[in-house]
Amino acid sequence: MTTRMESHICSAAPIYEKPLERPVGIRPRDIAFDIDGVVADTMQVFVDLARTRYGLTHLRKDHLICYNLYQCVPAPAHVIDDLICLTLDDDHTLRVPAMEGAAEVLTRLAGYGPLRFVTARIWPESIVRWLEGLLPEVPAGSIQVTATGDPEVKHRVLKEMGVRYFVEDRLETCRLLAQRGFVPILFDQPWNQEGASFPRIYSWSELNDLLAWED
Ligand SMILES: [Mg+2]
Known part of the structure; x- marks a missing residue:
């Protein structure tokens, strides 16, 4: 779940060069x-809310290919802001699968x-x-x-x-x-x-x- 802009996460730069052993x-x-x-599975709630509250009926969790939701959810920033707030509020937190x-x-x-x-x-x-x-x-x-x-x-x-x-x-x-x-x-x-x-x-x-x- 992101609540901030993290544009570098989706860059092509290597995240960490030296592989760690399993x-x-x-x-x-x-x-x-x-x-x-x-x-x-918090982001499932985000997706469900996006579908029901904002009509983003084609959105699925596997579309969230970037931690920065503003870069991978096809909706205005204020909609994403609202969805993040809803997802994290007390009522919806208690309903997370x-x-x-x-x-x-x-x-x-x-x-x-x-x-x-x-x-x-x-x-x-x-x-x-x-x-x-x-x-x-x-x-x-x-x-x-x-x-x-x-x-x-x-x-x-x-x-x-x-x-x-x-x-x-x-x-x-x-x-x-x-x-x-x-x-x-x-x-x-x-x-x-x-x-x-x-x-x-x-x-x-x-x-x-x-x-x-x-x-
Ligand atoms: Mg986490």
């Missing part, structure tokens, strides 16, 4: 997660320690409630959400958490994390197809296979 055997305590675009398999893997992970989420949202309350609804077997105290308000400072939070791996859908955030020694795991989405340098996963079951599940 991690295996990730310990549960070493990983944290972005929420929108990774756990929550989850990515398939996310709840199962996260519930299992919670058996090893608190779940850590870092979001660039400014106001985390509604997405925290959404997570609590998604993960009814996980105690609320084991769902830790840090809202940075800015994707570019996620690395500070991750450093404090002491985690090494971060599952993220925004390419620029992956690049910044890699530069600081973290291992970003890119969750495949239509808007991050240029990120060949990062380990990419296509599903939560694939992530499940990268984790070291100790008995």
Whole structure:
């Protein structure tokens, strides 16, 4: 989800030149997660709203090939502004579908320690409630959400958490994390197809296979 102009994301320039090896055997305590675009299929709500509120009936999620929605959605900026605000408001946040398999893997992970989420949202309350609804077997105290308000400072939070791996859908955030020694795991989405340098996963079951599940 973008709320700012990020024209450089769609440029032809390489995002990060040195490919990172695919991690295996990730310990549960070493990983944290972005929420929108990774756990929550937030952009599906954006597309649904675009279709119903603004008659963009041909729009599909796979048309969102760029993180900067202003560059890939065929609508005036004020319409896109409105759609972003609607998508992120409390009512619509609570109605966001989850990515398939996310709840199962996260519930299992919670058996090893608190779940850590870092979001660039400014106001985390509604997405925290959404997570609590998604993960009814996980105690609320084991769902830790840090809202940075800015994707570019996620690395500070991750450093404090002491985690090494971060599952993220925004390419620029992956690049910044890699530069600081973290291992970003890119969750495949239509808007991050240029990120060949990062380990990419296509599903939560694939992530499940990268984790070291100790008995
Ligand atoms: Mg995201």
